Amino acid sequence: MPFLSADERQFLEPLARLAYCNPFTPERLELEQAALGDQYEVEEHVAWSRTAPEHTERPNVARLTKRADELSTALRGRLADGRSATSDELRLYEDLVIYALYYRWIATLSPAGVGGHKSAVASAWESFSKEYQHFHRVPGLPAPESTPEHLFACLLQVRRAFRGIFDCILGGSMPAARLRAMVWQSIFTHDMRRYRRVLYDRMADLSTLVTGPSGTGKELVARAIAQSQFVAFDPKTRSLRGKPDQGFVALNLSALSPTLIESELFGHCRGAFTGAAGERSGWLEGCPPHGAVFLDEIGELDPAVQVKLLRVLQNRTFCRLGESAERTFVGKVIAATNRDLAAEMHAGRFRQDLYYRLCSDRIETPSLREQVNDRPEALASLVTLISERVAGPEAEQLAAEVQQWIADHLPPDYPWPGNIRELEQCVRNVLVRREYAPRPNHQTRRPELPGWLAGADAGELTADELLRRYCTAVYARLDNYEQTAKRLGLDRRTVRSKIDQDLLAELRAGAGD
Numbered sequence: 001m002p003f004l005s006a007d008e009r010q011f012l013e014p015l016a017r018l019a020y021c022n023p024f025t026p027e028r029l030e031l032e033q034a035a036l037g038d039q040y041e042v043e044e045h046v047a048w049s050r051t052a053p054e055h056t057e058r059p060n061v062a063r064l065t066k067r068a069d070e071l072s073t074a075l076r077g078r079l080a081d082g083r084s085a086t087s088d089e090l091r092l093y094e095d096l097v098i099y100a101l102y103y104r105w106i107a108t109l110s111p112a113g114v115g116g117h118k119s120a121v122a123s124a125w126e127s128f129s130k131e132y133q134h135f136h137r138v139p140g141l142p143a144p145e146s147t148p149e150h151l152f153a154c155l156l157q158v159r160r161a162f163r164g165i166f167d168c169i170l171g172g173s174m175p176a177a178r179l180r181a182m183v184w185q186s187i188f189t190h191d192m193r194r195y196r197r198v199l200y201d202r203m204a205d206l207s208t209l210v211t212g213p214s215g216t217g218k219e220l221v222a223r224a225i226a227q228s229q230f231v232a233f234d235p236k237t238r239s240l241r242g243k244p245d246q247g248f249v250a251l252n253l254s255a256l257s258p259t260l261i262e263s264e265l266f267g268h269c270r271g272a273f274t275g276a277a278g279e280r281s282g283w284l285e286g287c288p289p290h291g292a293v294f295l296d297e298i299g300e301l302d303p304a305v306q307v308k309l310l311r312v313l314q315n316r317t318f319c320r321l322g323e324s325a326e327r328t329f330v331g332k333v334i335a336a337t338n339r340d341l342a343a344e345m346h347a348g349r350f351r352q353d354l355y356y357r358l359c360s361d362r363i364e365t366p367s368l369r370e371q372v373n374d375r376p377e378a379l380a381s382l383v384t385l386i387s388e389r390v391a392g393p394e395a396e397q398l399a400a401e402v403q404q405w406i407a408d409h410l411p412p413d414y415p416w417p418g419n420i421r422e423l424e425q426c427v428r429n430v431l432v433r434r435e436y437a438p439r440p441n442h443q444t445r446r447p448e449l450p451g452w453l454a455g456a457d458a459g460e461l462t463a464d465e466l467l468r469r470y471c472t473a474v475y476a477r478l479d480n481y482e483q484t485a486k487r488l489g490l491d492r493r494t495v496r497s498k499i500d501q502d503l504l505a506e507l508r509a510g511a512g513d
Ligand SMILES: Nc1ncnc2c1ncn2[C@@H]1O[C@H](COP(=O)(O)OP(=O)(O)OP(=O)(O)O)[C@@H](O)[C@H]1O
Pocket: 168, 169, 170, 171, 212, 213, 214, 215, 216, 217, 218, 219, 220, 221, 296, 336, 338, 365, 420, 421, 424
């Protein structure tokens, strides 16, 4: 008698593929349907879109997990009774156990557990490892492909990635759904089995380039990828070997001069430039193996810094400004631009070798207009989701007011040049003033450089003026002398003496823009 009945095999084969599929693609629904057969319930919403409930709350998933639980127990019993199974049947058994354990222990983790909080992770591990041993310590069963701690770390990562993408990247249109699926693929590739076996700690070698118009979530995507990187689990301390939410730093390259970019990225030693009173480590140095440095507006990077960045991507080495000692970068680079980088390369403004190095993985964020053209209701659903963030329990009423305002005042083909950022602004404006004033010639791209740096770009500033403006700009952001001094590697008194009060007032007034 075969180890698996035809009916069990019919359930297990799609389930094994389901355990490793991209949850943001329609393939997931097809596999659920194939596994459940007649029991599959057609759901009102397209389940892979953002308008659907979280997958643990879906009736089809509840049916699948119930059957997976029952079957894993039954099959374990058969193995313990000495029934022989083919290698293919054993592989299906292993995938079934992974699916069942994920839904029993990982998918139910609290947000603290998903974020890597020690006690929540430790208690999930306790239950998980017990069950894991129960299903795998069966006489005659070959050792599974992964150790329990590695599998646990991978499943926690899957959960972190799912939550990060599902919660942050909004939109119920096909382009938004495709974006979520692409972000998932950037994290795990298209082959999650290979990822679990060999790629999990090599993904930092692949840089990601995010392109798309301003305000479409490029930084959001970068953050979701960074916080979903693999973090190993240590069974001795029963904790993760790193904090998943503490490895993301973002640098806006259009707002800084080449020297300041170098200082921020690579760090500097004492005296490397005027005002560098002490030494300071840069973002590359402080980035953990599971972290990422986000380089926004990469298309505006000065050619001299492009060369140094290429070296980082090729050899993973760099030097602090003013030093010759080589240091190593262990994280991932994620870059973004709303420029056409290929055109920049053809025009000779962007290095070809750097371009190809950055393009190993590309993601394109869709404009809001693209989303609305695909599905007109996408606008209303985005307004609702944004209203939930802004007004909490009063979201429904606010969303209705905003939609009414949009219908009364904007043409149906309004282009939303500022994309989702602009829609957020519109929701907030209607909340506060009951109206929104779109700019007639809304600038979709940022100016080349902010006003406070324009003189530097033209080569008109003295080093002291540049330092004054930079100190003021960083102070305007941090609002604290101590932290500004630390960030800039200067002493507190120097920072205080450099603050330009007029510029500070100007920057503060423009902060809400
Ligand atoms: N798909 C999205 N889902 C949810 N929020 C979004 C989305 N796209 C953009 N936003 C929101 O819009 C604002 C701008 O997003 P973000 O900074 O990531 O855009 P960007 O493409 O990096 O813009 P820029 O090119 O101007 O730097 C943020 O408040 C973000 O939360």
